Amino acid sequence: MKAMRLAHPAPIETNPLALSDVPIPEPQADEVLVKVDACGMCRTDLHVCEGELPSKLPGVIPGHQVVGRVERSGLKAHVYERGTRVGVPWLHRTDGTCEFCTRGRENLCPNALFTGWTVNGGYAEYVVAPEQFVYPIPDAFSDLGAAPLLCAGIIGFRSLRLAELERGDTLGIYGFGAAGHVCIQVARYWGVRVMVATREEKHRKLAAELGAEWVGGAYDDPPEPLNAAIIFAPAGELVPAALKNLKRGGALVLGGIYMSPIPSFNYDQLYWERKIRSVANNTRQDGIDFLKVAAEIPIHTEVHTFPMEQANQALQALKHDGIQGAGVLMVSSSPQDAT
Numbered sequence: 001m002k003a004m005r006l007a008h009p010a011p012i013e014t015n016p017l018a019l020s021d022v023p024i025p026e027p028q029a030d031e032v033l034v035k036v037d038a039c040g041m042c043r044t045d046l047h048v049c050e051g052e053l054p055s056k057l058p059g060v061i062p063g064h065q066v067v068g069r070v071e072r073s074g075l076k077a078h079v080y081e082r083g084t085r086v087g088v089p090w091l092h093r094t095d096g097t098c099e100f101c102t103r104g105r106e107n108l109c110p111n112a113l114f115t116g117w118t119v120n121g122g123y124a125e126y127v128v129a130p131e132q133f134v135y136p137i138p139d140a141f142s143d144l145g146a147a148p149l150l151c152a153g154i155i156g157f158r159s160l161r162l163a164e165l166e167r168g169d170t171l172g173i174y175g176f177g178a179a180g181h182v183c184i185q186v187a188r189y190w191g192v193r194v195m196v197a198t199r200e201e202k203h204r205k206l207a208a209e210l211g212a213e214w215v216g217g218a219y220d221d222p223p224e225p226l227n228a229a230i231i232f233a234p235a236g237e238l239v240p241a242a243l244k245n246l247k248r249g250g251a252l253v254l255g256g257i258y259m260s261p262i263p264s265f266n267y268d269q270l271y272w273e274r275k276i277r278s279v280a281n282n283t284r285q286d287g288i289d290f291l292k293v294a295a296e297i298p299i300h301t302e303v304h305t306f307p308m309e310q311a312n313q314a315l316q317a318l319k320h321d322g323i324q325g326a327g328v329l330m331v332s333s334s335p336q337d338a339t
Helices: 043-050 143-150 154-161 178-189 201-208 238-243 284-296 308-319
Strands: 002-006 017-021 031-039 064-072 085-088 091-093 126-130 169-176 193-197 214-216 226-231 246-254 274-279 301-306 328-329
Touching: 002 308, 017 284, 017 308, 031 085, 031 143, 043 308, 064 126, 064 143, 085 143, 091 126, 143 154, 143 178, 143 284, 143 301, 143 328, 154 178, 154 226, 154 246, 154 284, 169 238, 178 193, 178 201, 178 284, 178 328, 193 201, 201 214, 226 238, 238 246, 301 308, 308 328
Parallel strands: 169 193, 169 226, 193 214, 226 246, 246 274, 301 328
Antiparallel strands: 002 017, 031 064, 031 126, 031 328, 064 085
16 A cells, blocks of 8 residues: 655654555454545644654554545454444554543553554555544545544544633633634534634634634733633743633643643742643543534534645645645545535
8 A cells, every 4th residue: 555654753844754655454353444535634743753752663654533434344343334434533542451541531541552653544545443443424524524523623622621611701722723723613612702812814814714702813812811721832832821811710721742841930820720731632432522512513624635645745834834724635536525
């Protein structure tokens, strides 16, 4: 099969992903082999390619927002029939026995494996995944429209849950890429007011179109205090900027797997029971719950498509905020592009 492999982590401008011929993977007993139609692009892919996340698998194939059809199942995999459309997310497998897995917190499993980082992902014509860790894709979404839901959407959803908001509360979103443009739609569906701070004018325009009550630059202060804020941009310097706009008792949720260093700030910005918390991965239940809500709304994803062979160029555009909404690689010749 054709795949985009990472020989060695390097700046994405040096085109570290190489189009390669590799064997089609064999599904283990509990796995399914998925023929990939589309794969969403995520900043985590960029962090893997550039080495900001440590290399775990030499020659890894990135990509963890995979939409495709089940081609074949392992001997003990009986959930999905051949041809079923499924999504393969970031969380590839957990041990199921640790203290976190047994308490419903499998996203914290110390032995977890991750699609496109510790195991091969979806920048390829085929991918394997445990059948218990893939999701059926609701009919409401096309292949291209569904791809960004599988990480950007799920992580945005988990971030909203951890923000502990109520109807009528005010949320600040810092950074408005793939996750932000899905998150705002869920927040508004739940009756939450949204303010967006982001550096690119095209992203501010999209935020306003999606119902943000105020939009401004990344370090601009919203017109009123916030009940909670979510930072999707991997910029640690936004932490004190967001903290100072929180009401007493407010939560600041950090939605990325990687962030640049956080500068020091005065304790009075954290006092009055404000809190900072990170989001680590997602549970399978997060995905199930989110896809149900996404179909109810229904979520509209703004996508910019690229052929798989242009993954380097696509990630360069992502790095430099050149993509409005979400970037998606077209892996098959004709992914479903309309609902």
